[in-house]
Amino acid sequence: MARLGAAVTVVTTGTLENPVGFTASAVCSVTDDPPTLLVCLKRSSRAREAFHEGSPMCVNVLASAQQDLSNRFAGPLENIERFAAGHWTTLETGAPALEEAVSSIDCILDRIVEVGTHSVLFGKVQAIRLGNPAAALVYFNRAYHHLPHADLT
Template sequence: MARLGAAVTVVTTGTLENPTGFTASAVCSVTDDPPTILVCLKRASRVRSAFQEGAPMCVNVLASSQQHLSDRFAGPLENLERFAAGHWTTLATGAPVLEEAISSLDCQIDRIVEVGTHSVLFGQVRAVRLGGAVPALVYFNRAYHHLPHAEPS
């Protein structure tokens, strides 16, 4: 699976006053109608209990200049310390949205399926915020890579 490249995201839940978040690369579009995505979260993660059916969830796609945020949300910092970097706001669900993200998918967790060591969180997209057209951050072969900026075709 290390050879399967993926966008790097910070996934959040809770509120601006009581936020929780983690770094994820296992994020995928499920369907356009209704717009639904999935996120995989290790069941043993200390943030797992905050992600419940019906809760808000925002997937914030990171730019190549935001590797420090990926490391911050993957590391041992407590939740409030993680959110001390970046500028945070909300959209439709109230989940924390990173203002500097390439894009943010604001969702309501529709269901959670337990599969092996992970929880698969299905989120129905309630709002989308598009950031600037900047180079993206991806994770491939156990390392970060910085994609160049590309104009949409």
């Protein structure tokens, strides 16, 4: 699966006062009616217990310049230290949303399916915030790659 490139995201839950988050690249759209996406989270992750059906979840898509933030949320730091970087607000669900993200997709966790070593989190989209257009950060072949910004206008 290392040869399957993917966008780099920081997935959050909780509140601004008690935030939880982790870095994920296993994220994809499931359906547009109702708008739903999925996130794969390793069952042994210390963040796992904070995610449960009905809880908020925000998927923050990172820009090329945010590789350090990705590493911060993938490393051993405690949650409070992870959230010390960036500017965090909320959208509709109350989950932390990164102001500098390329986009923030705010969801309510609809269901969780346990598959092997991972929990597959299905989130129904409640709100989307599009950030400034920026170059993309992707993960491929166990390394970060920086895609140039594409002007879509």
